[in-house]
Amino acid sequence: MKRFLLRLILIIILIPTNLYSQVNDSAILADPPPKLLSEYGFFLNTKDQITVPGVLPYELITSLFSDYADKHRFVYVPKGKIAAYQKNSVFSFPVGSVLIKTFSYEPINDQRSERHLIETRLLIRKDSGWDALTYVWDEEGQEASLALAGKTVKANYISNDGRQLDIRYRVPNKNQCKECHLENESIVPIGPKPRNLNRDYSYLEGTMNQLEKWMSIKFIDAYPEKINSVVDFMDSSKPINDRARAYLDINCGHCHAPEGSASNSGLYLDLLETREKQLGVFKGPVATGRGSGGLDYSIVPGHPDESILLYRMISDAPDIMMPESGRSVMHKEAVDIIYQWIEEMQ
């Protein structure tokens, strides 16, 4: 609530001076892309990640784990254009649209009073398809610079249960963006599918379902009446199978799909996959090396300790851990859920 008030006050202060602030559409489609994030004009205030009108914040129901970084997501659709609904997929955004995601670590009591901004990733819909760019923030959190080759940033985090983690945060290079975002030969967004957007968001003007909101401001042309949404994997009131599948879908399913980077593994973890073998049940490892951990199958129902899938989620060794990039520490909360899921599996 305090944060909300702060935002409101900030916006009231900032609006007069930025009344005409708007997104720079030509920067979005510039080739080569702008060196500085400020050239796009997305943000009124960088530290608080307050955006200009037309750049709409959103949240996913269950999101990809990135070393406990907080994520601030925004979507921009150019005026007069609209994104088209596609079944079981991300909306088809018009050229000039941008998905914006800032990664940060929140203040730590006594240790860091300010939010630590790390990077802002852009997925830009160009004529030729989606382009992935990442901008790394300076120490003051005032400006972010294009980092095509990626970067290593030291960060720290204290978890809810008091674990203090020193994180060697890797800003992905352009190729690593593709590693996860590639479907067949093209880059595609992962998160904003209707099934993962179908939740409420506290907009300044009040709480509203995100899809309704997007519809009301003509960002999208339609969304299905009945949506088989993922559940929030941390919501303990939901069935364990739904929670586990939601987590695996958004964290693994983009590579572990017949069109994804891990196609050659034959292990498919997309929410729509229903075949047990492809989901890993009694599926042997392939070209796994030390990743198998001496275990015979991806999932042995009832035996999480004998399941390669869990073993690779626990590990932080580069050649064993999954996902291959984007994580350097274990996601304990997720490991607990996958453990329970496999343990209760018949």
Next chain:
Amino acid sequence: MRILLIIGLFLFNSFDAVSKVIIVPPSENAQEQIQEAMILAESGDEIQLTNGVYQIEDGLSLDIDNVTITGSGHQNTVLDFSNQMTGAQGLMITSDGITLKDFAIINTKGDAIKAKGSDDISFLNIRTEWTNGPNASNGAYGLYPVESKNVLIDGCIAIGASDAGIYVGQSENIIVKNSVAEYNVAGIEIENSYFADVKNNIARYNTGGILVFDLPDLPQQGGHHVRVFDNLITDNNTDNFAPEGNIVGEVPRGTGIIIMANSDVEVFNNDISDNGTLNIAIVSYSDPNQESDENYYPYPKSIQIHGNRFGASGFNPDTDKELAGILYELSEGNMPDIFWDGVLPISQMILGQPEDEKIRLKNNGEASFLAIRPLRYLLSFPNPIDRDQSQYSRKIESLKPVLINSSE
């Protein structure tokens, strides 16, 4: 800015653009410079690494078509990943028309060089090595093209991989030649692949020399048309150091060649000797705990072995491994040069195997042979083995040489 840009006069075939040579010498920032060069390169460009050792902490990747990366020799230009912090590979290639030439990648945490979905990829005089010798903590693969097409591996050296030194998986149109694979679990492995020539290589001091495998539950199955010829496959007696759970973990120490569940494999004019368990095994795939994959054919067929020179084998069989253990027992310690597990679809075990699918053996000198008669073996009948190879002496139907569409 320590990267030197030299605008070359090379005109890249269909492009009118002038291609660049980007030279990156070793330095503190070399890792970032190499990665940036691999991202900013344009079709036709060459990235040159110079003499020296490059310390690399994070996996590198290339996704631009028609790029060449060269060093000044696999002993002189070394990318050292001993302190690697991230990345499941040393170098990952995901684009087409790539040539890697004259450098070494050593001590990666995972695989040394992986190429996924690459069409026209050449590895020339590349060395991949784990320098502390055979060790379960070494990365899995040295040279690792997968789901790729038109793969050329020529003059390469692969040492110390805890799975396969040279591993080509789910690919087609493959030539592996003039290369050396040693101190790996598997020296050279061709898996779930179509049209491969493996010729004039040396596979020595591995656990198993050359493996031609097909495995179930994968996007590309039905491995076929593999020619293994003019190779020296010798002294593959290193203890199996693969992490458990991997299929190569089953390979007995001292194996020359294993052909598993492939069709149309021709093994000829090789020197195969001093492999302590046996020189050649032809086997089916089975996993009692797995449900069968109806699109998978687990039996080898149309395997031809001819004109090979066999030396000593069977002198120190690795009987802890199931394959060698059973064979040792059945052969009463008299291990053959060539072994076939005899397993066929039930109908064929009863009614006989189609003529053109039968094993063909010819001109293998004094090589000994043993096949299991699985029905007799399973029912504990007498004479569960057959050492007579005369029935398999048939006309050889040579497979066509493999052609690859390379920019070379």
